[in-house]
Amino acid sequence: MDLLPHLDPSSQTPLYRQLCGCFERQIASGELATGERLPATRELAGLLGVNRTTVSAAYELLEQKGLIAGHVGRGSFVARRSATAQVDWSNLLARPARQFAVNPAAISFAASRPPEELFPVEDFQQSCEEVLGSGNLGSILQLGSPGGYEPLRNYLLEQARREDAMGPDDDLLITSGCQQALDLLRRALVRPGARVAVEDPIYPGLKNILLEGGARLVNYQKGLEQIAVLTPNFQNPTGLTMPLAERESVLREARDKATVVIENDIYSALRYAGNPLPSLKQLAPQAGTALIRSFSKIAFPGLRLGWVIGPRPLITALRETKQLTDLHSDQFSQAVMLRFAESGRLAAHQSKMVEAGRERLQAALNAAERFLPSGSTWTRPEGGLNFWVTLPEGLDAGQLLGRAQREGVSYLPGEVFRVELPQHHSLRVSFGGARPEQITRGIEILGRVFRAESELQKQAEREPAAAWV
Amino acid sequence: MDLLPHLDPSSQTPLYRQLCGCFERQIASGELATGERLPATRELAGLLGVNRTTVSAAYELLEQKGLIAGHVGRGSFVARRSATAQVDWSNLLARPARQFAVNPAAISFAASRPPEELFPVEDFQQSCEEVLGSGNLGSILQLGSPGGYEPLRNYLLEQARREDAMGPDDDLLITSGCQQALDLLRRALVRPGARVAVEDPIYPGLKNILLEGGARLVNYQKGLEQIAVLTPNFQNPTGLTMPLAERESVLREARDKATVVIENDIYSALRYAGNPLPSLKQLAPQAGTALIRSFSKIAFPGLRLGWVIGPRPLITALRETKQLTDLHSDQFSQAVMLRFAESGRLAAHQSKMVEAGRERLQAALNAAERFLPSGSTWTRPEGGLNFWVTLPEGLDAGQLLGRAQREGVSYLPGEVFRVELPQHHSLRVSFGGARPEQITRGIEILGRVFRAESELQKQAEREPAAAWV
Known part of the structure; x- marks a missing residue:
């Protein structure tokens, strides 16, 4: 032992625990190796200027923890680590479907999120202060209801009624964002092996949660199943909108098959062009549709607030599942969001x-036009935060991501969103979080990376490798 | 149709949608019965003073929704409701284990929660304002990390290291309260049919989540299993503390069997008497223990903030599951709680x-001594928010709850907490949320209800029913 343990007499942690901790760290780091002898208690007490019982207590604790072993007359030694039966984590853990993470980049097109430089900080502060001064803070900070903070729930119910987005037998549950709504719906509705009709490609947060629950995903255009999850407005990842005629035919099919349609409607308020279309819920409030909405895309994703509107038996089951999951959503944020909303x-x-x-x-569509290699196609959404690019044959968006990131631009490759159809040539560009000039610059860089690869491939075609001649 | 629909021309909802909504409500309520004829469009337009196309558009929408059917030349009629194929919810929904809810009562001993009249409202406001003025609000309101708000995570990591409550290979995940920590651990660790060792009786939020996951619960005192969930400090519902010697023997057994111990430690900071005992995690930081802590019992349950400390592979799996579940916990509350904690x-x-x-x-123990019927026994906790009463043979706490509630006092009967052993005679008294004088009064009332029943039963024994003589 080269270095004396450093003890702090003014700390709230007792000296013997501090000493024990020092040895633990030295053993963990390998400074003290297996079999090495610890100083005698009397000797160490003298060196540290502490009572000998302090050192003895520390050694006793180390021995209890299986880190050292004492031998009468010979002293204490660092024990073999294998004295602790090791848990086999890799065997024990049920790992969910792997998430896809990209490295941070100067210009990120990887996350579907609103631009934070436009967050109305002062309006948010004002809403907070109104809640803090409301005299209700005590009950807001107390244990709440799994259904949601009642004043916010009533506000959302009233809004849904006004918008005709609620059937007479519907109820409403507040969730911790759209992601939790999807998770609760899956837990309440989807049994292992069940077929679920979805769009292809789809949002990976939905795909992974269905796969974790043992669902089999099928394209809804081949026919609806008992459960269908659809995003008619500005779908993630494609940005596309389902036309009215298709909405109506989906509802007819759903009625015939008694399909429960889960309508993910978190982007509809972000329409930039064209006329709003009625949601599936609005078209048939009495059908078994569960409508998911959220404040994340139109206000603050950091607050985690969404809601589900659906038939009462479904909402009751979701509320019971919600109580098991996390008792209820954060009440302070619910109260602040309510003030933010009802104040206008x-x-x-x-x-x-x-x-x-x-x-x-x-900016994104203009840049796509100017910079993407010829042969590329892309969607032209009327709203939302994403659009979908398909590169010419031969260009693999997954393989090219590394090069793009080295140039300072990130995105999610198409395969992340894949259900049945291969999506190697495609990528999602989430333009919402970037500033217009960043979008132009980012797509310019992507265009350069993609065109360079395209040129290389054309050259390789023109000049076959000599070895084969 | 006796009443004319009331339309509001100043509303943002178009008139035809308002009109459609009126009819929908009348159809749903039965005011307009199946087969009933709607007024002709021209006639209704005249009565309402609106354009005839408004009425036509409303009828078209009603027809689209399957609520009315039009017959050329004869008008529009309320359609049969069965035109919509009904979803069979009772068959479709995987209902979780039923939650137990008691009616609100003047004096509630039913929820394990802190007293809200002691919430430090000004200190909370101060913490909020510091966060609002910090200049970080933009990133706090933006999409965050599934692991937790990094500054809070670092604060908790530092605290755990200082308290020796963390092994060298451990990591930390922030959760939406202890309930979510239990849910994530169950999802990551417990497969259907797995045996999980628990205390008996246990907290129903834990019991139900394990049962929902298909676990089989066994008493840990009969032997540990691959997974064990224990609450060594002020257990819910009993309030009991596991002695040091038992903690050590549990750890020895866990080491021998490579058991993953989940240590629910949310009450330990609420010690009112006796000396603190080291947690299982502190006794053996290198074992596979997952330590759950929370701000709910010591600060504000309405904020939903807890955390898990455990071996890195486990925390990684929990973080991935957390991302699927709700992306991440509310960041504003995390930031406010951090200020509340680090400010002292x-x-x-x-x-x-x-x-x-x-x-x-x-107050609770004194009142128990004074008022509970003779033959009752109860635990004498050294901390926490609950104690456990067992009534004399013959008194069923579940059956007596209704009577107690009519007298204005609620509690949770013992069967709610049952694992294997019957708990008919027991009840949990959660004294934390009530004021001392309410506690005294509440237990006095319970004592009266229980003694009255006890007297009745004794009388019945002394005077056998005449019919049998």
Whole structure:
């Protein structure tokens, strides 16, 4: 032992525990190797200027923890680590479907999120202060209801009724964002082996949660199943909108098959062009549709607040599952969001977000036109935060991601969103979080990376490898 | 149709949608019966003073929704409701284990929660304002990390290291309260049919989540299994503390069997008497223990913030599951709680909570001594928010709950907490949320209800029913 343990007499941690901790760290780091002898208690007590019982207590604790072993007359030695039966984590853990993470990049097109530089900080502060001064803070900070903070729930119910987005037998549950709504719906509705109809490609947060539950995913266009999950407005990842006629035919098919349609409607408020279409829920409020909405895309994703509207038996089951999952959602954030909404600040912010989104989408589409290699195609969404690019044959968006990231631009490759159809040539460009000039610059860089690869491939075709001649 | 629909021209909802909504409500309520004829469009337009196309559009929408059917030349009629194929919810829904809910009562001993009249509202406001003025609000409101808000995570890591409650290979995940920590651990670790060792009786939020996952629960005192969930400090519902010698023997057995011990340690900071005991995690930081802690019992349950410390492979799996579940916990509350803690306000509040808890526990135990019927026994916890009463043979706490509630006092009957052993005669008294005088009064009322029943039964024994003579 080269270094004396450093003890702090003014700490709240007793000296013997501090000493024990020092040895633990030295054993963990290998400074003290297996079999090495610890100083005698009397000797160490003298060196440290502490009572000998302090050292003895520390050694006793180390021995209890299986880190050292004492031999009468010979002293204490660092024990073999294998004295602790090791848990075999790799065998024990049921790992969920792997998430896909990209490295941070200067210009990120990887996450579908709103631009944080437009967050109305002052309006948010104002809403907070109104809640803090409301006299209700005690009950807001107390244990709440699994259904949600009742004043917010009533506000959302009223809004849904006004918008005709609620059947007479429907109820509403507040969730920790759209992701939790999907998770609860899966837990309540999807049994292992069940077939679930979805779009192809789809949002990986939905794909992974269904796969974790043992579902089999099928393209809804081949026919609806008992459960269908659809995003009619500005779908993630494609940005596409389901036309009215298709909405109606989906509802007819759902009615015939008694399909439960889960309508993911978190982007609809972000429409930049064209006329709003009624949601599936609005078209048939009495059908078994579960409508998911959220504040994340139109306001603050950091607050984690969404909601589900659906038939009462379904909402009751979701509420029971929600209680098991996390008792209820954060009440302070619910109260602040309610003030933000009912004060009109949310509506004002939303208009700004629509304006900003329109400008960003336009920048993205213009840049795609100018910079993407010829033969590329892309969607032209009327709203939302994403669009979908398909590169010419031969260009693999997954393989090219590393090169793009080295140039400072990130995105999610198409395979992440894949259900049945291969998506090697495609990528999702999430333009929402970037500023217009970043979008232009980012797509310019992507265009350069993609065109360079395309040129290389054309050259390789023109000049076959000599070895084969 | 007796009543004309009421339309609001100043509303943002178009008139035809308002009209459609009126009819929908009348059809749903039965005011408009199946087969009933709707007024002709021209006639209704005249009565309402609106354009005829408005009425036509409303009827078209009603027809689309399958609520009415039009017959050329004859008009529109309320359609048969069965035109919509009904979803069979009772068959479709995987219902979780039923939650137990008691009606609100004047004096509630039903929820294990801190007293909200002691919430330090000004300190909380101060913490909020510091976060609002910090200049970090933009990133706090933006999409965050599944692991938790990094500054709070670092604060908790530092605290765990200082308290020796963390092994060298451990990591930490922030969760939406202890309940979510249990849910994530179950999802990551427990496969259907797995045996899980638990205390008997246990917290129903734990019991139900394990049962929902298909686990089989066994008493840990009969032997540990691959997974064990234990609450060594002030267990819920009994309030009991596991002695040091038992902690050590549990750890020895866990080491021999490579058991993953999940240590639920959310009450330990609320110690009112006796000396603190080291947690299982502190006794053996290198074992496979997962330590759950939370701000709910020592600060604000409404904020939903807990955390898990455990071996890195486990925390990685939990983080991936957390991302599927709800992406991440609310970041604003995490930031506010961090300020509340690092400013020293949490420690100050905690001291007050310990003082208040001591007083409440004392009131509860004194009242139990004075008022419970002879032959009752109860635990004498050294901390926490609950104690456990067992009534004399013949008194069923579940059956007596209704009577107690009519007298204005609620509690949870013992069967709710049952694992293997019957708990008919027992009840949990959660004294934390009530004021001392309420506690005394509440237990006095319970004593009266229980003694009255006891007297009735004794009388019945002394005077056998005449029919049998």
